[in-house]
Amino acid sequence: MSSIISPITQSKLFNNHLKRVINDDTFAARTIVVCSVLKDVFAYSVRYKTTMENKKIPEKRRPFVAAMDLASGFVTSIAQIAVGFSIASPKVQNKLWNKIFGNAEFKNIGVAKKSFATILALIGSGLITERILVPLMATPLAAFVEKKFFKHDPSPLKKYSNYPFEHNSVFRKYLNAKPAAN
């Protein structure tokens, strides 16, 4: 076990990372945001794969549906990083910290400040952006894409995959429809 761990704990890269996380609260918070987004990226990749293997979706349309999955994942990730990174910036942090905890006492103010930056950045990216803004934008966006790209398609089968279009009625109609006979 130590033969696997030792190269990591002794590596220059990881130790520089440790140093930076310790000294820089903004970097620490941004790292956690990136880790959180990485999990989502993995989830979107899994979704892409399952969409490509979903036999309910006609073969000729599968790549597009999967591409929509991937594109929505990409947009969500970028939005999360943008919001998370902005909230973690020292300017925003100092303003909020002074406003909320201006005269509060801490056992370890360094740890508290780091956690505060992390929690706020995660709330901004993982709660507000991922859970509220993206689902709200996704439905009209899906309708726009449908109108723009599938205007002349006579087939009742539509092209959307689940997330973040899973609230879209078009998507459900599509999934419930029988696969087109070849």
Add this chain to the structure above:
Amino acid sequence: MIKPITTATPIKLNQRMANSLEKFSEQGGEKIANYINAAGKFAIAPLMILYNPFTTEPKENKKWAAVKQPVEAVVTIAAQILSLNLLYKGIDKLAEKGKLNFKLIQDAEKTGKIPEAILKANGGDKVKALKNLQKTCLDIFKDRTGTILTIALYVPILAISNRVFPVIADLLTKDNDDE
């Protein structure tokens, strides 16, 4: 002699928040990220599905999709916390056995150069700061390995929640289906 009655000053709201923040900090970044993600899935995602003004989905479909979110959140957070606790215990054991030697700590022990933020937080006390550095390095290592574990567990966790959620969704929407 009768002692004078002393009234304790009520703790201010921001001090209470400060205390909660310090307690919450002890969980570590990876667990905090998982808690926030689960909270969003549990509380916000179902509301967004039910009350999204742009959707024209039938109510029953919305209910089904809404139920999926908290079920997935509970299954996910339970599995994540359980597995992270096991991982962190394992890492602590390795550290106790002296098998986790961070170069940063070794260098600090040799040269006495301790990262500024840690030294400052410990009021310049090098012995205390070194102890704190060891704990901080271990916590960061736990966070990073925790993220890898969480990603690795994503597929089995989703598989479990996909099996559990239709049963619960059926139970919750049964009455309306019978109408």
